[in-house]
Amino acid sequence: xxxxxxxxxxxxxxxxxxxxxxxxxxxxxxxxxxxxxxxxxxxxxxxxxxxxxxxxxxxxxxxxxxxxxxxxxxxxxxxxxxxxxxxxxxxxxxxxxxxxxxxxxxxxxxxxxxxxxxxxxxxxxxxxxxxxxxxxxxxxxxxxxxxxxxxxxxxxxxxxxxxxxxx
Numbered sequence: 327x328x329x330x331x332x333x334x335x336x337x338x339x340x341x342x343x344x345x346x347x348x349x350x351x352x353x354x355x356x357x358x359x360x361x362x363x364x365x366x367x368x369x370x371x372x373x374x375x376x377x378x379x380x381x382x383x384x385x386x387x388x389x390x391x392x393x394x395x396x397x398x399x400x401x402x403x404x405x406x407x408x409x410x411x412x413x414x415x416x417x418x419x420x421x422x423x424x425x426x427x428x429x430x431x432x433x434x435x436x437x438x439x440x441x442x443x444x445x446x447x448x449x450x451x452x453x454x455x456x457x458x459x460x461x462x463x464x465x466x467x468x469x470x471x472x473x474x475x476x477x478x479x480x481x482x483x484x485x486x487x488x489x490x491x492x493x
C-alpha cells in the first residue's frame with residue numbers, strides 16, 4: 327500500500343473514532359449535517375470553473391474545536407481551447423474546524439478524490455480554509471483545495487455556501 331494511502335486511511339480512521347466515541351459524558355456536544363453548494367476558480371491552466379455540492383457532518387468536541395467529515399461531487403470544466411468538456415470528482419474528506427472567534431473559523435481537511443470517468447485514478451486531496459458560521463445555520467467558507475495524483479496536480483479556490491441542521 328502506498329504511503330499516501332496509509333496516511334489517508336489513518337487520518338480517516340482517527341476522525342471516525344472521534345465521531346463514534348464520546349469525549350465526555352455530557353450530551354451537550356452538537357452534531358450537525360450541512361448541505362452546501364461549492365463554486366470554484368481553478369488555479370490549474372486549462373480549466374474554466376468548478377461547480378459542486380457536498381454533505382458535511384460536523385461534531386463539536388469543545389466550544390472551539392469540531393471534527394468534520396464531508397463527501398460530495400465536483401464538476402471541473404475544461405476551457406474550449408483545451409478541448410472543452412468536463413470531468414467529475416467525488417471528494418471524501420475528514421478534518422477539523424477551529425473557531426478563533428465566536429463564529430469565525432479556520433479549517434483543514436485531508437481526503438481522497440475519486441474520478442467518475444473510466445480509468446480515473448484516486449487523488450490525494452488537501453483543503454485549508456476559513457469561514458464564518460451564522461447562528462441561523464448559514465455557513466460561508468473559502469478554501470483552497472488541492473488534488474495530487476500520479477505526479478500531476480489540480481487546484482481551486484472555492485466558495486462554499488451551506489446550511490447546517492442540528493441532529
